[in-house]
Amino acid sequence: MDFRSSEQPARTPLRSTTTTGLKIVVVGGFGVGKTTMxxxxxxxxxxxxxxxxTRAGVxxxxxxxxxxxxxxxxxxxxGRISLNEQMVLYLFGAPGQxxxxxxxxxxxxxxxxxxxxxxxRRLADSWYAIDRLEHHGxxxxxxxxxxxxxxxxxxxxxxxxxxSGDVPLIDCDARRRExxxxxxxxxxxxxxxxxxxxxxxx
Amino acid sequence: xxxxxxxxxxxxxxYTVTGGRSRADENSLDVVSLIxxxxxxxxxxxxxxxxILRMCHRPTAVVEISAELGLPVSVVRILLCDxxxxxxxxxxxxxxxxxxxxxxxxxxxxxxxVGLQKL
Numbered sequence: 299m300d301f302r303s304s305e306q307p308a309r310t311p312l313r314s315t316t317t318t319g320l321k322i323v324v325v326g327g328f329g330v331g332k333t334t335m336x337x338x339x340x341x342x343x344x345x346x347x348x349x350x351x352t353r354a355g356v357x358x359x360x361x362x363x364x365x366x367x368x369x370x371x372x373x374x375x376x377g378r379i380s381l382n383e384q385m386v387l388y389l390f391g392a393p394g395q396x397x398x399x400x401x402x403x404x405x406x407x408x409x410x411x412x413x414x415x416x417x418x419r420r421l422a423d424s425w426y427a428i429d430r431l432e433h434h435g436x437x438x439x440x441x442x443x444x445x446x447x448x449x450x451x452x453x454x455x456x457x458x459x460x461x462s463g464d465v466p467l468i469d470c471d472a473r474r475r476e477x478x479x480x481x482x483x484x485x486x487x488x489x490x491x492x493x494x495x496x497x498x499x500x
Numbered sequence: 501x502x503x504x505x506x507x508x509x510x511x512x513x514x515y516t517v518t519g520g521r522s523r524a525d526e527n528s529l530d531v532v533s534l535i536x537x538x539x540x541x542x543x544x545x546x547x548x549x550x551x552i553l554r555m556c557h558r559p560t561a562v563v564e565i566s567a568e569l570g571l572p573v574s575v576v577r578i579l580l581c582d583x584x585x586x587x588x589x590x591x592x593x594x595x596x597x598x599x600x601x602x603x604x605x606x607x608x609x610x611x612x613x614v615g616l617q618k619l
Contacts (some may be wrong), residue, residue: 310540320612347573355540379619404573408596411604454617492603
C-alpha cells in the first residue's frame with residue numbers, strides 16, 4: 299500500500315510488471331445491475347469517471363452565424379481484475395442510452411467484447427444497445443440479471459430481443475462473484491469461438 | 501519549472517487546467533493505456549501534473565487517473581500528453597485496437613480465460 303500522499307485515499311496500485319490493459323464493457327439500462335456486476339468481480343472498489351464531448355451544432359435554423367455547441371457528458375463506472383503479472387482487465391459499466399454511443403469510439407475502441415445486461419421487466423431498454431453493438435461490429439453476449447425465480451424461459455427472452463441464435467444468452471446473479479465470473483468466461487469463450495472461426499477462414 | 505501558462509482569473513476549471521486547449525492527440529492514449537512516472541515532481545509544476553507523477557510510481561491506467569483527479573478523460577489525456585512530450589512519463593499501450601468487425605488475438609483470449617478462471 300502506498301500512503302505517501304495524504305490527499306489521496308489509499309489506492310491499490312497495479313503490479314509494477316503490468317504492461318497490458320484490456321477492456322470489457324458491460325452495457326445496460328439504468329438500474330439493471332451493471333455496477334453490481336463490476337463490483338462483484340473487481341479487485342478494487344468500483345470507481346467512476348466521465349467523458350465529455352463538445353460538438354458543433356448541426357442546426358441550420360438561423361442566419362445569425364452563431365455556432366451552436368452541444369456538450370455530451372457520459373458517466374461510467376469501472377473496476378479491474380489483474381489477470382497475471384503482465385495483464386490487467388478493466389471492466390466498464392456503461393449506460394446504453396443514445397448519447398453514450400457518440401463516445402463509444404473514443405472510449406471503447408479496442409474493447410475485447412461486451413456484455414449486455416438485461417432486466418426482463420425492461421427488455422426494451424436493451425434493444426438500442428444491441429443494435430448499436432451490432433453497428434459497431436462489437437461481439438457481445440446477453441446476460442439476464444435474475445433476482446429470484448425467472449418469470450420467462452430464456453428462449454422467450456431471445457425471441458423478445460430478436461437475438462440471433464449464435465449470440466449466447468445466459469442467466470446470472472450480478473451480486474454473486476461466481477455468477478459474474480461465469481458471465482465473463484462465457485463472453486471470452488464466445489470471442490475465442492469467433493476468433494477461431496475467423497482464423498480458419500483466413 | 502514548466503512553461504505552463506495559466507490564466508488564474510478564469511473561473512472555468514477545465515479550461516484553466518488545460519490552458520484552454522481542447523484537443524490532445526486523441527489516438528495516442530487509450531483509456532487503459534498504463535502510465536508510469538519517469539521522474540519526481542519539481543517545484544512550480546502544475547498541481548495536476550504533480551498528482552499524476554505521484555500516482556504513477558506504479559503503472560496506472562488513464563481512466564484511473566481520471567477518476568482520481570475527478571477530471572474527464574479528455575482533459576486527463578491533454579495533461580498526460582504534456583508530460584509525455586517532456587519525457588516525465590511513459591505509456592504502456594494496449595494491443596493495437598482491432599479494426600471494426602475484427603476480433604481479438606486468440607493468444608490474448610487464452611490468457612484472459614486462464615486469469616478469469618483463477619478468480
